[in-house]
Amino acid sequence: MEAAIATQWIMACHVDDVPENGGSCIKHGDEQIAIFNFSRRNEWYATQNLCPHKQQMAISRGMIGSAGETCEPKVACPFHKKTFSLLTGECLGEEELAIKTYPVKIADGKVFIGVY
């Protein structure tokens, strides 16, 4: 079903707009999207910027890292350190919280995010 919805790629920013191993936030219409440049793993991730715990626009300002043996990439909200998987958006704590994730593509030094 989801495949039927066309993913629209938007140019979010330049690669060097996002600090290495850190995040930035972009504005897409009324949406706020957090982009993470996980340069240590040569990976990029994007999620909603809103932390569902206290409804704060802050995920992009959080620290990223990995969890467990599988090195699940994650981000911690700066407010209360709720951590979310950058792959699935699921909260890695006990809470039933989750954030939306977006696909990311890099081309010509630019960062593209797939929105739908």
Add this chain to the structure above:
Amino acid sequence: MSKPTIIVVGNGMVGYKFCEKLLARSTQFQIIVFGEEPRHAYDRVHLSEYFNGKTADDLSLSTLSWYSDNNIALHLDDPIQEINRTEKTIHSLKGITLKYDYLVLATGSSAFVPDIPGIEKEGVFVYRTIEDLELIKACAVNAKSGAVMGGGLLGLEAAKALIDLGITETHVIEFAPRLMPRQIDSAGSNMLQMKLSQLGLYIHLNKSTAAITGDKKIHSLKFNDDSQLAVDMLVISAGIRPRDELAKLAGLHVGTRGGIIVNEKMQTSDEYIYAIGECALYEGMIYGLVAPGYEMADIVAAHLTEADKSFYGYDMSTKLKLIGVDVASFGDAFITEPDCRTILFEDTHKGIYKRINITNDGKNLLGGILIGDADAYNMLLQTVNNKIVLPPDPEDLILGSRGGEANAGAGVMGLPDDALICSCEAVTKGAICSAVNEGGVTGIDGMKKCTKAGTGCGGCVPLVKDLIAGTMKANGQYIKNVICEHFDYSRQELFDLVKINELKNYDLVLDHYGKGDGCEVCKPVVASILSSLWNDVIVKQEVIQDSNDRFLANIQKGGTYSVVPRIPGGEITPDKLIVIGQVAKKYGLYTKITGGQRIDMFGAHLSDLPLIWEELIDAGFESGHAYGKALRTVKSCVGSTWCRFGLHDSVTFAIEVEDRYKGIRAPHKIKGGVSGCVRECAEAQSKDFGIIATEKGWNLYVCGNGGSKPQHAQLLATDIDKETVVKYLDRFLMFYIKTADQLTRTATWLNKLDGGMSYLKNVIVNDSLGLGEQLEEEMQALVNTYHCEWKEAVNSPALRKRFAHFINAPDEKDPNAQFEPMREQVRAKEW
């Protein structure tokens, strides 16, 4: 066959302990307990804590259900009236008659009340039970002055209770020419008296009370020398009398001056009746401490279960804190030359007196007395009891080793396995070590559960802790205190590794010593270590900083930030105040005075932060590091420049100290205070370091904090000059920075530090580790490389660019950051 019945008369500490000891040995007895008091057994040793907020429940030795759980029939509020030895029955006040196979008398003692005219008047009390304490408490509400009759151990305890109850004028009346004549020598008594007088206690020696005057209620005490003392209340604590009336009535042998005569198995003159605790008289002696009482309880339990154990007298060594003054007496405290050699140390300035008696050949310790500082008590007692051979300079035992490498004694691990560590519960070193080795015990709480060591008077707890740590260390097994899943090191270990290998960024540290990709726990820890070592601009490695350090401001509800410029010592010019007002107005900020004498501006949008700081820096402000695990403020009172009481210029000193340590990263935030006199208006004793002016210089306190678990700072050095204060502070702060776990304030760090304050004092003041100079140099290097990180950020276009909410729309603010009006200012919208 039915179980043999044992009836215990008395439910005090020793009576209770007997039940516990017997159950531990056998469950083949039917135990019945009669208590005279309405409460089940409680801790009488710590009775005065009842006035410090402890409740009767806190003092209870067990829960009430403990008795029923163990099938013990407990009859409270029902004293035994009569023993019929031919029928082997007892008869209680409430009319219960029961048959016993064995009877255990644990009737304890009562306060000795001398026969003085007027003793029956209102306002005259004894100090023995919780009920006594409640009566004293009720009377103290309307009393301004009080006296305690008796200057022994219990009398001084009672005096402490009166002080705790808010009696401003407390007197101690002693018949003998000195305090605590049974425990300490005359020089020790003098020192104790001096200390207690300084603490506001009025001490009268050589006073014999002739009468208590007053109508219905006590008005004053009249002495044999015709002098008088007007008091609102009197507590009698003139000694104890064994409760032997029941035994006497039953025809058991009692001593001429009281006490039920027992043999080495604690049997009375009737072999089916035992007596234990303070009611028992063994070889002409009453043992008025809890530890020998417990030992007697165990001997009866052993005898009943046919185990072989006898009483051979008991070591009456004791250590207490009387009104905040350490008092200890151990071994043969009174032996004098020529039967021994004596080493004395006396410091009337600090109120310390120490005496040790050693054998004439200098090989063994016989006993001694400690007043004012009894830290060495446990080890000294062990040295006596285990006949440990003394070091060549036995004075080190009481003076500490002064320079040189010689460490007095071999420490706790050098004790023999049968060394008795906890005398209340008779737990040996061997038992403690095997609880660690075989029982897997790793902490004092586990040890208390496993062996009961430390559950009696608590005096051995430091020694037990040392043994746990020492045993674990000897096994190469020590609790690894790791930072997180990515680093298998404690903060201190990682600190040393980063330093030795000169690693300068997070990824290098992770590659060398970690695994995975890091996380929100280890990143800020490494960031702090890097900063404490190399003091580079932290925002150059922004992504490993905690969110507040990343944007050099404190994130608040709604995602805006607060801004706190440094106001050293709380001193600020009118012009600077105006600038703060103008900036706050321009950027729509809510302003509030902080607890640390500065001004916080809330509600700054991320993108406004560099603009705000540009204006503040132009006006001469610097970062206040309110966002960092770093020095926050050094609070000051106005001091001698204006205050009529001020001794020295506390504001200037606070500014100097704040300027010296500003910006330095630490395991946690650091706060300081400087007060210009003993009135302590800067509340310096609630800070990580506090400096208080004295007539002769400054007193330096360290390791205090407010917060959820307030703790007073402790005195590190007295009457030192400013240079020495700074020298000690350099050492102290650097030692803390290098050795504390992450997010550990100085108070918690000290609480966990082996050896506590005396160890810290040794390291900082006596330079026992020889680290003093190095610590000072390391601190000086940090001071020399200070930079205002906001200045660096504002002046760097690359760093400034990071202060945007939307990287693709840098001029737009976060529309979700919303405010509501409140008292002519704004507040963050509720989440």
